[in-house]
Amino acid sequence: MILVLVETDADGVALLSAEALTFARGVAASGDRDVQALVVGAHPASALEGLAAHGVSRVHHADDERLSAYSAAAWAAAAVDAAQATGATTLLAAASPRGNEVLAHVAARLDVSMAANVVTADADGAGLAVRRQVMGGAALEEVHLTGAAGAPALVTMAGHAVDPASADAASSPSVSTFAPVLTDADLVARVVRSEPVVNESGGLTTSRVVVGAGRGVGGADQFGDLLELTGLLGGALGVSRVVTSLGWRPHHEQVGQTGSRVSPDLYLACGISGAIQHWAGCSSAKTIIAINTDAEAPMVTKAHYAVIGDLHEVVPAVNAEIRKRRG
Amino acid sequence: MNTLVCIKRVPAASSAVTLTDDAMALDTRHVGYTTSPHEECAVEAAVQLVEAHGGTAVVLTVGPEDALEQLRDALAMGAKGAVHVVADTDAFGPADVARAVADVVSGRAGSDEAVDLVLLGNDAADTGDFQVGIRLAYRLDWPVVTGVRSFTISAVDGAARVAALGDGPDGVEHFDVPLPAVLTVKEGGITPRYPSLPGRIKAKKAPVETLAPGFEPAGSGRVRLHLPPEQPSQVQLLGEGADAAPALVDVLEQIGVIGR
Numbered sequence: 001m002i003l004v005l006v007e008t009d010a011d012g013v014a015l016l017s018a019e020a021l022t023f024a025r026g027v028a029a030s031g032d033r034d035v036q037a038l039v040v041g042a043h044p045a046s047a048l049e050g051l052a053a054h055g056v057s058r059v060h061h062a063d064d065e066r067l068s069a070y071s072a073a074a075w076a077a078a079a080v081d082a083a084q085a086t087g088a089t090t091l092l093a094a095a096s097p098r099g100n101e102v103l104a105h106v107a108a109r110l111d112v113s114m115a116a117n118v119v120t121a122d123a124d125g126a127g128l129a130v131r132r133q134v135m136g137g138a139a140l141e142e143v144h145l146t147g148a149a150g151a152p153a154l155v156t157m158a159g160h161a162v163d164p165a166s167a168d169a170a171s172s173p174s175v176s177t178f179a180p181v182l183t184d185a186d187l188v189a190r191v192v193r194s195e196p197v198v199n200e201s202g203g204l205t206t207s208r209v210v211v212g213a214g215r216g217v218g219g220a221d222q223f224g225d226l227l228e229l230t231g232l233l234g235g236a237l238g239v240s241r242v243v244t245s246l247g248w249r250p251h252h253e254q255v256g257q258t259g260s261r262v263s264p265d266l267y268l269a270c271g272i273s274g275a276i277q278h279w280a281g282c283s284s285a286k287t288i289i290a291i292n293t294d295a296e297a298p299m300v301t302k303a304h305y306a307v308i309g310d311l312h313e314v315v316p317a318v319n320a321e322i323r324k325r326r327g
Numbered sequence: 328m329n330t331l332v333c334i335k336r337v338p339a340a341s342s343a344v345t346l347t348d349d350a351m352a353l354d355t356r357h358v359g360y361t362t363s364p365h366e367e368c369a370v371e372a373a374v375q376l377v378e379a380h381g382g383t384a385v386v387l388t389v390g391p392e393d394a395l396e397q398l399r400d401a402l403a404m405g406a407k408g409a410v411h412v413v414a415d416t417d418a419f420g421p422a423d424v425a426r427a428v429a430d431v432v433s434g435r436a437g438s439d440e441a442v443d444l445v446l447l448g449n450d451a452a453d454t455g456d457f458q459v460g461i462r463l464a465y466r467l468d469w470p471v472v473t474g475v476r477s478f479t480i481s482a483v484d485g486a487a488r489v490a491a492l493g494d495g496p497d498g499v500e501h502f503d504v505p506l507p508a509v510l511t512v513k514e515g516g517i518t519p520r521y522p523s524l525p526g527r528i529k530a531k532k533a534p535v536e537t538l539a540p541g542f543e544p545a546g547s548g549r550v551r552l553h554l555p556p557e558q559p560s561q562v563q564l565l566g567e568g569a570d571a572a573p574a575l576v577d578v579l580e581q582i583g584v585i586g587r
Contacts, residue, residue: 007496009496009497014496070495070500072461072471072473096496097473097474097493097494097495097496098495098496100450100457101457101461101473101474104457104458104461104462105461105465107422107458107461107462108458108461108462108464108465108466109465111422113420113422113547113548114456114458115548116450116455116456116457116458117455129550131553132455133455134453134454134455134552135338135340135344135353135452135453136452136455137555138340138343138344138554138555139344139346139353139552139553139554139555140552140553140554140555141454141549141552141553142549142550142551142552142553143547143548143549143550144548144550145548156457185468185470188470188504188505189470189471189472189502189504189508190502191495191500191501191502192501192502192503193500193501194495194497194498194499194500194501195498195499195501196497196498196499197494197498197499208584209584232585233579233584233585235584241364244515251514251515251516252494252515254515257452258364258365258452258513258514258515259514265582265583265584266579266582266584275341275342276340276341276342276344277341277452286582287578287582289565289575289578290562291575295564298342300562301560301562302558302560302562303562304561304562304563305562305563305564305565305575305578306562306563306564306565307564307565307566307567307568307571307574307575308564308566308567308568308571309567309568309569309571310568313568313569314568314569314571314572314575316569317569317570317571317572318572318575318576320572321572321573321575321576322576322579322585325576325580
């Protein structure tokens, strides 16, 4: 049985967890095992509807008032309890900050190996044969995970390795609520306060359109046309590591291995060469359009569409064209 | 206040990578090396702690002989000591690296060099395991906070604590843990300095403590590496310069991200 650690948000099952559930069904198909879900702490009722749509056979709900503030160790304690009580052979989570963190805690607690950022997994004898992204996805590492005696194989699924999709047949899973065994040590490193991010460019990871900006922009005061385009498309601005390293834009706008991984319908990369570090964050976009002076830049050759030229000439013309067509 | 900051030597590949003949490693004959980005921020944080609170900042790496280069870079930024656990990193899984670091920390316990805080990068740019800091914390039985963008140290009722913040799903999350502790640092809140020339000269001569790991590594479980299937370029050129704007907006309409 594959147990999926599911993160929830106000809308129900979080996007990356929906991907992980979709991925889990594919892995289960290779080994004829079922998929169950673990949710920790409070969650909206819509999360259960989402889990039913994903066809999970059971939902395990870790419930304890001490779980109201996030603590990776406490979540891991809950995951270990659930995995051991159910005899799960695989514990899977999204390779989100929470997913990677909680599974690494589980790995340390059980003293077993863990594979992060996995893109494929197949049942292989008693273990799991996985391929995982290394070097920001420029190479894949093949790893054989052998579940140690009584311990599950631990896997986090790379963001956007699959498109999230409902199961062919929805289920009506039973919900079993349990109280995990928590020690004081599990609660030492917990969130004591949380404050919403003030992000003037909108939700980078949730936008349908991301306008990307790289070194080719030329300076902190050269973003006017790009911000106008971002506004016209109702999207978010995303920038390369060079742009944040030079201090042109804040780090929370960075797309890439050390920033955000985005999967918009459109990524419009302006003046970005497309180094591995950046490609790791934008390669899941459905359509990529590059505007670049260098026709040989990796971003251009890997894009679906490209315009060769200076973004400071092309982008104002695109803005004018959009305004013209809107009348 | 003694800080141990752990760094990793990683390939500085910017475009395509190639593999060795046995596909067990990257072919690094034609690429340079660097310190994994999050860890440059960790080194900076360690140096700033010494500037603010005194104490020491010692840099440690578990890596091949050539990783001395990255230790020297950290010394040039202001680290005051360096420990080199010489090991073939490809043979060391994250649990092995954590064990090697824990051995160094335990070896200093009770001495003037006792470690109060271990800083690491949130994840290595090459292997991206996300595990060393957490596994280390469990070995030491210390609290761990990951993905830290910035932090401050303060004394509360005579006991040192660290207040750390990082990005959570709903915004900025604050943690407050007692020392000793492990923090894994993420790029974004701490900007690494460029080493000064005198700093570089001093770093060249600084002593580096060299150790051999005291155990056989369990390994990473790597079977081999693969390159992702090469995708032939299918780019459709829409034109050059401003004249291409109508064609580009046509595409925006086709894919439905813009209404007329």
